[in-house]
Amino acid sequence: xxxxxxxxxxxxxxxxxxxxxxxxxxxxxxxxxxxxxxxxxxxxxxxxxxxxxxxxxxxxxxxxxxxxxxxxxxxxxxxxxxxxxxxxxxxxxxxxxxxxxxxxxxxxxxxxxxxxxxxxxxxxxxxxxxxxxxxxxxxxxxxxxxxxxxxxxxxxxxxxxxxxxxxxxxxxxxxxxxxxxxxxxxxxxxxxxxxxxxxxxxxxxxxxxxxxxxxxxxxxxxxxxxxxxxxxxxxxxxxxxxxxxxxxxxxxxxxxxxxxxxxxxxxxxxxxxxxxxxxxxxxxxxxxxxxxxxxxxxxx
DNA sequence: AACTCCCTCAACCGCCAAACT
DNA sequence: GAGTTTGGCGGTTGAGGGAGT
Numbered sequence: 001x002x003x004x005x006x007x008x009x010x011x012x013x014x015x016x017x018x019x020x021x022x023x024x025x026x027x028x029x030x031x032x033x034x035x036x037x038x039x040x041x042x043x044x045x046x047x048x049x050x051x052x053x054x055x056x057x058x059x060x061x062x063x064x065x066x067x068x069x070x071x072x073x074x075x076x077x078x079x080x081x082x083x084x085x086x087x088x089x090x091x092x093x094x095x096x097x098x099x100x101x102x103x104x105x106x107x108x109x110x111x112x113x114x115x116x117x118x119x120x121x122x123x124x125x126x127x128x129x130x131x132x133x134x135x136x137x138x139x140x141x142x143x144x145x146x147x148x149x150x151x152x153x154x155x156x157x158x159x160x161x162x163x164x165x166x167x168x169x170x171x172x173x174x175x176x177x178x179x180x181x182x183x184x185x186x187x188x189x190x191x192x193x194x195x196x197x198x199x200x201x202x203x204x205x206x207x208x209x210x211x212x213x214x215x216x217x218x219x220x221x222x223x224x225x226x227x228x229x230x231x232x233x234x235x236x237x238x239x240x241x242x243x244x245x246x247x248x249x250x251x252x253x254x255x256x257x258x259x260x261x262x263x264x265x266x267x268x269x270x271x272x273x274x275x276x277x278x279x280x281x282x283x284x285x286x287x288x289x290x291x292x293x294x295x296x297x298x299x300x
Numbered sequence: 301a302a303c304t305c306c307c308t309c310a311a312c313c314g315c316c317a318a319a320c321t
Numbered sequence: 322g323a324g325t326t327t328g329g330c331g332g333t334t335g336a337g338g339g340a341g342t
Contacts, residue, residue, distance in 0.1 A: 016310070016336080038327065054328075055311065090330060101330070106309050109332095 013047040017056055021046055025053055026061055059102045066098030070107050078104055079112060083126040 013021075028044035034057070037050035046053060059065075070078065074096055081092040089101035089108075096104065108123075116123040 014312075036327085049312090051328080052311075058329095059310075087331065102310075105331075110308055
């Protein structure tokens, strides 16, 4: 029967987004919220596929995104979650507030994979690349090469509440996959349990000579002088006309209570209730933005 | 300075599943 | 229940920039 394309591709623009396009998209979403991505380009006056708009928003324009390299903490979470979930980047991303699946996927492919390989760990299986006779494929690898903190002696370092039993690795995976913690209830628990786990993970990861991320890179991710953090966007819209950056938007976790997640979906979308911490506030904080997009003011 | 190679990451593509009619 | 639409996901690509020579 032939599936319809997601949009009429004739005359649609592809490739890097321009600052002007970003403004239009932001403007539209500020006004109308997120719905009907298919209709967004038309209504927003963009010559883009709806899918492209959604991706641009999700991966780049969302105000709750953290920017810059993943912190050491986040990186370890990714490794741990990948060991449990595999290449389910969106699931992994759901445990890392402010990070997108695309970002994590990229970071995995460009950084973590190499690190693990350098450590002698298969990034796919999280097991030693050199097979150990004492630990066959289905058995636990030596602890010294484990990326699974829950497989170490440190109990329950991950998000799962049912993986204390170090003897049931398969169960551990199964449980996590079938009943992942909800976003709302897991975050605090996540932090505390993972804090506990960090030491165990560190004992493994930090023992390697692989250079870890310099904390200064994390603390100053938006600096234009930072060569490695989102400064290579072909669109140059962030670099040259970064609305949020110009607003001095802090790299913070948005107040959970103020961000209302859409209960009908498990994605990251939602809206902020707190009028004291709104787009309007951010927008009005920047005179440059008023110059470039007068329609931002007074939208909310 | 000029060139090549390599790395990074934003964006695209195709597929899938849920929602809708 | 079948067909269609839509949103979302994961894999892949390629432009841009940095490093090395």
